[in-house]
Amino acid sequence: MSEGELNGFAGLQVCAGFVMNLSGNILDIEMPAQNTLSSLAALETGDDIDSIFPGLLALIVRESDLVEGSSVSFPARLDDKELIFNVRHYSGDALAYKLLIYPDDIGLRHIYKREKRFEFLSHSLYESSLDAIITIDGNSIILEFSRSAEILFGYPRDEVIGQNVADIVIPKDLRQAHHDGMVRFHVSGTGPVINTRVEVDAARRDGSLFPCELTIAPTVPHEGEIFFTATIRDISERRSKEEALEKARRIAEASNKSKSSFLAHMSHEIRSPLNAIIGCIDLLLDSAENNEQRTLMQTSLSAGQGLLGIIEDILDFSKIEAGQLNVSVSRFNLLELCEQVVEVIAIRAASKDIDISVCFDPTIPAEIATDQGFIRRILTNLLDNAVKFTDAGGVSLKVTCHHIETENHHADLLFEVADTGIGIPKDRQNELFKEFSQVDSSDSTQYGGTGLGLAICRKLAENLNGHISIESDSGQGCLARVIIPVDVSSTMSPSLSMAKSDSRSIFLCSRNERLQATVEDQASYLGLSCGNVSDLEAIPSILGDDILLIIDLASVGSLQSCLNTLADFGVASRQTILYGRNLSAADTLLVGQAGYQSLLSRPFRPSAFVNRLMYPDQHAKLLSPVSSSEINVSNPKILLAEDNEANQLVAKTMLNRAGYQLDIVNNGEAAVLAVKGGTYSLVLMDLRMPVLDGLQATKIIRELDSGVASIPIVAMTANAFDSDKTRCRDAGMNDFLAKPVNRDELLTCMNRWLGDNTGQPLVHKSSGLDELSMTVSLDGDVVNQLLKDTSEEAVKMIMQMVIDELNKFNHEIRQIDFKDIDYPKLHDLAHACRGSCSYCGVTVMQQFCLRLEIAAGVKDDAQLKDLLASAGGVIESGVKALKDFIAALQG
Secondary structure (H helix, E strand, O other): OOHHHHOOOOOOOOOEEEEEEOOOEEEEEEEOOOOOOHHHHOOOOOOEHHHOOOOHHHHHHHHOOOOOOOEEEEEEEEOOEEEEEEEEEOOOOOOEEEEEEEEOOOOHHHHHHHHHHHHHHHHHHHHHOOOEEEEEOOOOEEEEEOHHHHHHHOOOHHHHOOOEHHHHHOOHHHHHHHHHHHHHHHHHOOOOOEOOEEEEEEEOOOOOEEEEEEEEEEOOOEOOEOOEEEEEEEOHHHHHHHHHHHHHHHHHHHHHHHHHHHHHHHHHHHHHHHHHHHHHHHHHHHOOOOHHHHHHHHHHHHHHHHHHHHHHHHHHHHHHHOOOOOOOOEEEOHHHHHHHHHHHHHHHOOOOOOEEEEEEOOOOEOOEEEOHHHHHHHHHHHHHHHHHOOOOOEEEEEEEEEEEEHHHOEEEEEEEEEEOOOOOOHHHHHHOOOOOOOOOOOOOOOOOOOOOHHHHHHHHHHHOOOEEEEEEOOOOOEEEEEEEEEEEOOOOOEOOOOOOOOOOEEEEEOOOHHHHHHHHHHHHHOOOEEEEEOOHHHHHHOOOOOEEEEEEHHHOOOHHHHHHHHHHHOOOHHHEEEEEOOOOHHHHHHHHHOOOOOEEEOOEOHHHHHHHHHOOOOOOOOOOOOOOOOOOOOOOEEEEEOOOHHHHHHHHHHHHHOOOEEEEEOOHHHHHHHHHOOOOOEEEEOOOOOOOOHHHHHHHHOOOOHHHHOOOEEEEEOOOOHHHHHHHHHHOOOEEEEOOOOHHHHHHHHHHHOOOOOOOOOOOOOOOOOOOOOOOOOOHHHHHHHHHHOOHHHHHHHHHHHHHHHHHHHHHHHOOOOOOOOHHHHHHHHHHHHHHHHHHOOHHHHHHHHHHHHHHHHOOHHHHHHHHHHHHHHHHHHHHHHHHHHHHHHO
């Protein structure tokens, strides 16, 4: 055999050569086997090759369909020798094979095994993949078509091999794009669908289209040719699920929107009458004629506020569930906010003899930036909870700077609300932050509530990127901690400051441990030493010139005995601060007569504490709430657009008492017409009104002539959602008051928009009057409140007006003819006079007018005769009381 016949095996020594027919019978032995292959050497003509090499013929057939001139080579093993079998059609007979056997000196067996392994893995990948796999060449001709592709597209493999892939699986309207993409790839080597996932439509054999996820990966060039393998995944089911989810999402969004709209509507419908109820009771408290009425009104007011708290919890939780609770960052004074919240809580806790106090870290900047409403709600809920579960001792709020980064204007604030209440068993604390969950959920529970307060606090804190935790045990009180990150003002001015030269030592005489802790911490923050004495008898041991003594009146028995003891010990009034609830008129007179002029009222507030320390001879608050604004002497005229008569009455009474003029209209259309007149300084606009709602009316006003278009418009509505505030701003409104509106909030808003000619809010000027120097003839609580809500000058002016009215009333009574009494006129005179007297605390005159009013109403001549006979003396007494008080103010 020539070397040329070795078919690429040049240099290899042929071991043996045979000619076989197609059945494997040896026809001729062209080259006998070497001695090393004894099995082959024994073969003779006519033998069956399978006797030596079983399966050889089958392997030849399986490896390739030989045609004349072609050959196939594969490794074999015989007599422990690695061999190479080369098979070709015998050149002399197309129905015979020539078998040449070579020693495997080039390791063909290992190459063959590796290729077989790769072939097996490739076949396995094609056959096992759930995704369809199609391989094409550079002309888009299909070279491979997997079993999954057959199932997905409906074509058998044999039918599509050699076909153009565009004609098989690509929809007609995408075939040109496929062609352009292939051309682009051959030019640039890139394409929009190469080595990425795209979603396209594909076509089945029956012409139906379906969405698929397509990935195309090219091979590296081989002998100048590139192949492309496409992986195709049917995403029809996923698309259906996505569409179902999208539909469900749209339905859920519509449901949430409907829910939010319903909540907004219910908020309005619930808050409006509740606003009227609370407002009217609050106003009636000012004119209560005896302790019984005052107690009933206070109870009603407390119940109304409790109901409002429950409603607010439910509405807040609903807003959270509906995703309507958005963070609105603003800059504000945190100390003012904390003191305002504590004052409100103290009013709600008036029926309990517990102390409420605030301790504030003075290193906290005067101005911080975060969501003021969220902070207020968190503190209100926590303090409300503490008061609810505390019957003795006290509740305190402590605010400290947990961490501060001045260069980044960032601080982490720690709010701690502690109480001396019933505490929470450790095994029940995991229930605290669950919605509608209460520690005491038994039918006999005495505390009530929705079980939403702490859950809402947690949500609000988390929305501010904060954290809340509770520490407690049964009978050991409770400590709630909230950490909130905030932005701080670049000026970094402190919230509180003391004179550096102040070296006094403070001693608190109190048995209230919560109050002790608050005062000691606050003094320490201010750089002052502070101690505590448990009772008055221990005072002599600590007296000295540099001592300031704070007496907790709730811990020392009767006021008279306390004052006597202090006098016996020679405690100077200038170094004594009396701490307690607002005193009655009689107690006020008693304290004043004893020479003690400095009073620190519950709740304990850091600003008032510092004010008393730094300005012992003045009694103005260091940080008076803006809401206690003085009367605007220009008497600005306000327009109220409100369709609810009860709400009209509440707003009118509040504003009139504050010195504002007020006109009322019942709908938005009337409001627009009224504003066109150009006589109003501000509009209070309800949102939900007949004919034309508040939003539409505002938009129309903003399009009027420039002279009136810029008038401040304040939304005063029960719609209290953030979305409602946004709608108000978008409509052109300047401010927002959520019903029920209390007097302080309303007057704060008026002060904010109706300032002096520069457009700045009015600044509260504290009276400088000793609030303890009132006579017994006037109700001290009423007059103190009037001073707080207005100013010293305003009070003098109001009292003079009442004096004039009383004198006029006295003149009218003297003209009455007993034989022909004008009962309606007398009734109206008495009613008007009673209302005026209620402003100024002329209690005796107020009660007299009520009796006269009733007698005139029922035409009780005998009663009227007695009352009118004594009217002159009563009126003169009232006039004298008012004049004496005015003189005290002027002196």
